[in-house]
Amino acid sequence: MISAFVVLVRIALRNLFASAINLVIGAIILFGTALVVVGGALLDSVDRAMSSSVIGSVAGHLQVYSAASRDELALYGDFGGEADLSPIQDFPKVKRALLSIEGVRKVVPMGINAALVASGNTVDLVLAELRELSNRKAKKETGLEGELEAQKQHVRQIIRVLRGDLEKSLAVMDKSAIEPEDLAALEQVSKDEFWAGFDRDPFGALEFLENRVAPQVSDADLLYLRYVGTDLGEFLRSFDRIRIVDGGPVPDGKRGFLFAKFFYEEGLKLKTARRLDKIHEALAQSGKKIAGDPVLERYVRENQSQTRDIVLQLGPEKTRLAIERLQRALLSKEQELSALLSSLFATDDSNFQERYRIFYEQVAPLLSLYRVRVGDTLTIKAFTRSGNVRSVNVKVYGTFAMEGLDKSPLAAAANLMDLMTFRDLYGFPSAETAEEISAMKAAAGAKEVDRSRAEEELFGGALVTQGSPVAIEESAVLGVRPRSRAEQLEDRVYTAEEIESGVVLNAAVLLDDAGRVPGVLRRIEELSGRERLGLKAVSWQKASGILGQMATAMKAALFFSAGIVFVIAMVIINNAMMMATLQRTQTIGTLRAIGAQRPFVLSMVLVETLVLGFLFGGGGALLGSLVMLLLGARGIPAFDDATYFFFSGPRLFPTLEVAQIAFALGIVTLVSIVSTLIPAVVATRVSPVVAMQAEE
Amino acid sequence: MPPIVSIVDVVKEYRLGKVVVPALQGVSLEVHPGEFISVAGPSGSGKTTLLNLIGCVDTATRGQVSVGGNDTGKLSERQLTSLRLDTIGFIFQSFNLVSVLTVYQNVELPLLLARRLDSAERRGRVNGLLEQVGIASHERHRPSELSGGQRQRVAVARALVTEPKLVLADEPTANLDSATGQNIIDLMKEMNRRKGTTFIFSTHDPKVMEHANAVIRLSDGRIAGRDLPRGPAEARA
Ligand SMILES: Nc1ncnc2c1ncn2[C@@H]1O[C@H](COP(=O)(O)OP(=O)(O)OP(=O)(O)O)[C@@H](O)[C@H]1O
Ligand SMILES: [Mg+2]
Numbered sequence: 038m039i040s041a042f043v044v045l046v047r048i049a050l051r052n053l054f055a056s057a058i059n060l061v062i063g064a065i066i067l068f069g070t071a072l073v074v075v076g077g078a079l080l081d082s083v084d085r086a087m088s089s090s091v092i093g094s095v096a097g098h099l100q101v102y103s104a105a106s107r108d109e110l111a112l113y114g115d116f117g118g119e120a121d122l123s124p125i126q127d128f129p130k131v132k133r134a135l136l137s138i139e140g141v142r143k144v145v146p147m148g149i150n151a152a153l154v155a156s157g158n159t160v161d162l163v164l165a166e167l168r169e170l171s172n173r174k175a176k177k178e179t180g181l182e183g184e185l186e187a188q189k190q191h192v193r194q195i196i197r198v199l200r201g202d203l204e205k206s207l208a209v210m211d212k213s214a215i216e217p218e219d220l221a222a223l224e225q226v227s228k229d230e231f232w233a234g235f236d237r238d239p240f241g242a243l244e245f246l247e248n249r250v251a252p253q254v255s256d257a258d259l260l261y262l263r264y265v266g267t268d269l270g271e272f273l274r275s276f277d278r279i280r281i282v283d284g285g286p287v288p289d290g291k292r293g294f295l296f297a298k299f300f301y302e303e304g305l306k307l308k309t310a311r312r313l314d315k316i317h318e319a320l321a322q323s324g325k326k327i328a329g330d331p332v333l334e335r336y337v338r339e340n341q342s343q344t345r346d347i348v349l350q351l352g353p354e355k356t357r358l359a360i361e362r363l364q365r366a367l368l369s370k371e372q373e374l375s376a377l378l379s380s381l382f383a384t385d386d387s388n389f390q391e392r393y394r395i396f397y398e399q400v401a402p403l404l405s406l407y408r409v410r411v412g413d414t415l416t417i418k419a420f421t422r423s424g425n426v427r428s429v430n431v432k433v434y435g436t437f438a439m440e441g442l443d444k445s446p447l448a449a450a451a452n453l454m455d456l457m458t459f460r461d462l463y464g465f466p467s468a469e470t471a472e473e474i475s476a477m478k479a480a481a482g483a484k485e486v487d488r489s490r491a492e493e494e495l496f497g498g499a500l501v502t503q504g505s506p507v508a509i510e511e512s513a514v515l516g517v518r519p520r521s522r523a524e525q526l527e528d529r530v531y532t533a534e535e536i537e538s539g540v541v542l543n544a545a546v547l548l549d550d551a552g553r554v555p556g557v558l559r560r561i562e563e564l565s566g567r568e569r570l571g572l573k574a575v576s577w578q579k580a581s582g583i584l585g586q587m588a589t590a591m592k593a594a595l596f597f598s599a600g601i602v603f604v605i606a607m608v609i610i611n612n613a614m615m616m617a618t619l620q621r622t623q624t625i626g627t628l629r630a631i632g633a634q635r636p637f638v639l640s641m642v643l644v645e646t647l648v649l650g651f652l653f654g655g656g657g658a659l660l661g662s663l664v665m666l667l668l669g670a671r672g673i674p675a676f677d678d679a680t681y682f683f684f685s686g687p688r689l690f691p692t693l694e695v696a697q698i699a700f701a702l703g704i705v706t707l708v709s710i711v712s713t714l715i716p717a718v719v720a721t722r723v724s725p726v727v728a729m730q731a732e733e
Numbered sequence: 734m735p736p737i738v739s740i741v742d743v744v745k746e747y748r749l750g751k752v753v754v755p756a757l758q759g760v761s762l763e764v765h766p767g768e769f770i771s772v773a774g775p776s777g778s779g780k781t782t783l784l785n786l787i788g789c790v791d792t793a794t795r796g797q798v799s800v801g802g803n804d805t806g807k808l809s810e811r812q813l814t815s816l817r818l819d820t821i822g823f824i825f826q827s828f829n830l831v832s833v834l835t836v837y838q839n840v841e842l843p844l845l846l847a848r849r850l851d852s853a854e855r856r857g858r859v860n861g862l863l864e865q866v867g868i869a870s871h872e873r874h875r876p877s878e879l880s881g882g883q884r885q886r887v888a889v890a891r892a893l894v895t896e897p898k899l900v901l902a903d904e905p906t907a908n909l910d911s912a913t914g915q916n917i918i919d920l921m922k923e924m925n926r927r928k929g930t931t932f933i934f935s936t937h938d939p940k941v942m943e944h945a946n947a948v949i950r951l952s953d954g955r956i957a958g959r960d961l962p963r964g965p966a967e968a969r970a
Contacts, residue, residue, distance in 0.1 A: 040852070044838075044845045051833030627829040630790050631891070632818020632846050634811060725790035725817070728829055729781055729903055
């Protein structure tokens, strides 16, 4: 037995180097194994990185929500909308029950919703400030003259710029393309008489400015603001991937809002500055060049042409300062700010870094870079479940990033707010807020606003207002309601009971060990049935929709393509082995003639493949391991946002496990044996008669 | 002594599509142990076909072929292979050595297949044979490094290493020049004399036939006669 095996291995080894076909097969096996090792390890690492990002950001290991819900939970949105969930019946009871399950570490209450908010344009913001000052003056506040005058000057500056724009277009365009009312309105507000009359009837003048002038600047974006209402303290403690970037966390038990950094930058930053950042990042991190890159070239063009946003933001004094600084920095004699800005933004690969620095050092300090700043109060208006529009004020404490997902538009678009504010917006206000509303309704005579006005309020309103309406139905109260009430709400500290004993739409369940997900899912179903909790539990993959399934889908796609590669390899190996067999019919026939049985011939071919498999497969595994070792030590840099997302960060440090090597060797052995089976059987069919035929 | 080969009314037909090619048309023959027999006949007369049937690498269409007392028509493929391994040695026209194995390994191969001897016995047997066929000094060489005559010596050693009762050789000298061919036939004859091994070989070459005890003449698939060879071999026999 052993002696026969010895001769088989001997023949196999000798054949290995005698035949060029074997080297082809060997090369396929070598690269195949290396590929499986590297690909498998990379996929595994990506999978692990992504799952820890998703689990550690908002999903947790599991999510529970009410089984009575119409839709399925979709943490990252449901085709652009929000899933319609019913509130969890009795959250404190649910939490107790869930925590009693072995392996459950934390249960974090949540609710997800979205609102459309107008980011407001610069003119709106400036006019809102002027209105606020006029309001305060109307309430006999003193010492406002300087501020009021500066603000008026700013508005007049804006009007000058708008008139300049309009006149320029008149020169190049057909007169009919310009609305005559627009020109008339601008002419009227340019007159000194208009401004002389301002002090007599500031609110009439403001209304004219707001209705006739502000709409001429159409750079207000509608922002789709998604937010997760949650127990913020518990949330920040539970999710290890959340990191505060600007500002600080919302103090425990307080109302507050945290912007997702990505959303904050994309949606609320001055567009010019955002584009500069993007160019900067592309040059610094991805090593790109502006020249020849269509996207970067477009950014440069847009920055050059879209300077008005900056021009409008600056009052006369700041405009003068900006002109002075830019003339010095650019060594220019140009008098006009927009022309100076255009030449500042005329960047190419040689001067970008310098211009970037000039912008941030000289111009940016004069500007509000963000439409909402940390510390501001944000007004969010949303439709309640009953279809009313509700508006809530909440203080912005800072911004946060979800590590690894911070560049994914899907994942990083969710902002955070406290549960109390969430409930107010959702239409399940806390008992206290409900009381307050009815008190105010009574005071204001419960005057309802008509539908068209409500729309206007919703979409036309500036994002930041200093007044604090609680519900838009109470618009009559606007401006009358004492500010201190909003401040009271802002300073109020809620107890854990208060936070938990209200509407909760879903809850993240964090476990000791990700491996326990299926077991705990089953236990929750059981428990929910037994204690009538009315819960539905889903894994994080399911809860996070396409995002959670991305890794799985990618894995499936890669395994599918690997499958195709292997099928091709099988065909090639099969053909090669067939050729080798046919070339060797004389030898095989001779062996059969001198007394070798069929199984001997079968083993001869298979042993040869196995020897090939082990030798070259081993070599491939070694090669793959070396590559992984190298990659693991140096990390793979993410080269674009998609890879950043898959890597869950700027760099992936893949790891290699022994199981992966074993798996690769196993699969390669299997593939080579399967692909040799047919040639091997064909070999056993070679008749000993061929030995007698003379060799050609 | 019972014949080692007994053939009765054997017909072998090859089928080429619809055409039936009769290669042997009713051949009967007996070969006794220790004989040194030549099969002669013009090209296409059925020499190779006859040897294939005796060598159990092919089966008769009709008639009976017995080798070593076994009716080959009644044996399974596996049993036929065993019969070849144990009872028959083959020498081929084109030597048919395994090119990736050395001279020594080629000769040892049938012993490894037979699995009867331990490695020391194998070594003794192989070395002894290599000595006898005069190729011992080349035992580490590959077939490709040998001349035709040397290769055929190795083939003779390989055919004899299992000590078969019968050795078949289909035109063993056809690929050799005549002097070398003579040497090989001398070698075979010597083995026949020393060990009493039965040899059946086919040839075109009248000079080669002279060494045989008997010459079986084939013509169109029939035995035309069984003669004693003429010439010196006759004198020797
Ligand atoms: N595999 C085969 N298929 C069809 N016909 C065959 C086959 N082998 C041999 N024949 C035919 O059988 C007859 C006998 O052939 P065989 O090879 O036995 O002759 P041979 O005497 O050995 O000839 P040669 O001296 O040329 O070797 C010939 O007519 C030949 O064409
Ligand atoms: Mg022949």
